[in-house]
Amino acid sequence: MSESDYFIGVDFGTYSTRCSVLLNQNDNLHILDMREIPLAKQCDNLFERYNAGISDVAEYLKTKKIVVKSIVSNLRGQYIRSAKTSVSKSSKKPVNKIKKSLVNISQRKLSKIQTRQDEQVVKSYIGNFSILNDKELDITKPHKDVKVDSISIYSNTSDCVELMKASMDNGIYIEDIIPTNLSSSYLIEKCKLQSDEFFIFLDIGHQSTEVSMLNQNIVLSVDNYPFGGDDITTMIMEEFKINFDQAENLKLSWSDDYSDLPFGKNKQEVRFAKRLRDELFVLFQMIKKNYIGDGLNPGKLKSVLFSGGVSQQFGLVEIASEFHNKPCYSIGQGPFKYFLNNHIKPEMSCALGLSYISYMKRTSRGNHSGLKTTMQNYFSSLVERILFTD
Numbered sequence: 001m002s003e004s005d006y007f008i009g010v011d012f013g014t015y016s017t018r019c020s021v022l023l024n025q026n027d028n029l030h031i032l033d034m035r036e037i038p039l040a041k042q043c044d045n046l047f048e049r050y051n052a053g054i055s056d057v058a059e060y061l062k063t064k065k066i067v068v069k070s071i072v073s074n075l076r077g078q079y080i081r082s083a084k085t086s087v088s089k090s091s092k093k094p095v096n097k098i099k100k101s102l103v104n105i106s107q108r109k110l111s112k113i114q115t116r117q118d119e120q121v122v123k124s125y126i127g128n129f130s131i132l133n134d135k136e137l138d139i140t141k142p143h144k145d146v147k148v149d150s151i152s153i154y155s156n157t158s159d160c161v162e163l164m165k166a167s168m169d170n171g172i173y174i175e176d177i178i179p180t181n182l183s184s185s186y187l188i189e190k191c192k193l194q195s196d197e198f199f200i201f202l203d204i205g206h207q208s209t210e211v212s213m214l215n216q217n218i219v220l221s222v223d224n225y226p227f228g229g230d231d232i233t234t235m236i237m238e239e240f241k242i243n244f245d246q247a248e249n250l251k252l253s254w255s256d257d258y259s260d261l262p263f264g265k266n267k268q269e270v271r272f273a274k275r276l277r278d279e280l281f282v283l284f285q286m287i288k289k290n291y292i293g294d295g296l297n298p299g300k301l302k303s304v305l306f307s308g309g310v311s312q313q314f315g316l317v318e319i320a321s322e323f324h325n326k327p328c329y330s331i332g333q334g335p336f337k338y339f340l341n342n343h344i345k346p347e348m349s350c351a352l353g354l355s356y357i358s359y360m361k362r363t364s365r366g367n368h369s370g371l372k373t374t375m376q377n378y379f380s381s382l383v384e385r386i387l388f389t390d
Helices: 057-063 094-110 160-170 229-240 244-253 267-293 316-324 346-364 369-386
Strands: 004-012 017-025 028-037 067-071 082-085 144-147 151-155 173-177 198-204 209-215 219-225 301-307 328-330
Touching (some): 209 267
Parallel strands (some): 151 173
Antiparallel strands (some): 004 017
8 A cells, every 4th residue: 555545435324425534644544534415325416427538637626526625735745734833741632732733823824825737626725624643743742843634625526436546646635525326335445455454343223234344454345234223123023022112112121231131031032032143143144255255364353343222232242252253342342442432323333443443553652651641532532523423
């Protein structure tokens, strides 16, 4: 992979589309943005697909009516905007202090920015900044150069792959992208893996389970499988001979602690437990078949993470551990214990995993508790801002 690669994660819902933008910078992964767009897969295409014969990127951006909302710097060394700032180790809010300094200085520079001839697609500059923590930014040492690396654009193009390539060629990261003509199981363009090790993230929603595959650097795929919390409710309904609402209430009344579940006390519970295990094994087998087909080695699977409302019920984690023979966790457990909000939106599973990997890479560079604590505080604010905001 190149020194700075950009990735777009797209989730197509029935009524809206959610997108996440990811930056791989010197093997550090940053979530730049994630937002919901009120357009869905049933909408008509806004634009025709990009003509592959157009080679000039600037012309391509104009063709797609892309507006550059802010320009701060380019990872390839062009248009660098760096600012001097002092952030002491004792600062209680290092991120806010950095951001305030950057915004103040960058706003003064915005009026002096000169665009090159091939930047005529730029329409306006507004103070839209992303704070990225990279190897050049050590927030525990004062008097360091703080560099913000981002160019935000807004696009109505539906050609994700071509736009991603154009972005990588020009050091642009995409703030919003509205794809309306791709399948709900959009496969991120694959890159050669730097490591065979990979992670699986599952979010069990009401009607389907979203599964994200990724290695240490990139998203491999985001797919949906036809199994959800409503299927579990239906199993309870059928085994206990009650209606759906009664089954839902029974499901919610059971403890989240696997050891306290009422399994095994009567024949109905035994049948339900066995049926649930069998259905989950079918789901895991489908997932395994697909990732083997994508060239991944089951022996290189490091761990499985669950999120969603029922992720800690019915021994789902234990059943997954039995099937995969690997460590499996639910949000709020094990190394994921700092994710305190268990009710993660289905579209967020992939970003949670990416945040976790990025967090681990940052903290692994710390040699003392002070740096690690500062990084943890930075990461917590980042996660809260991006993932836990309705």
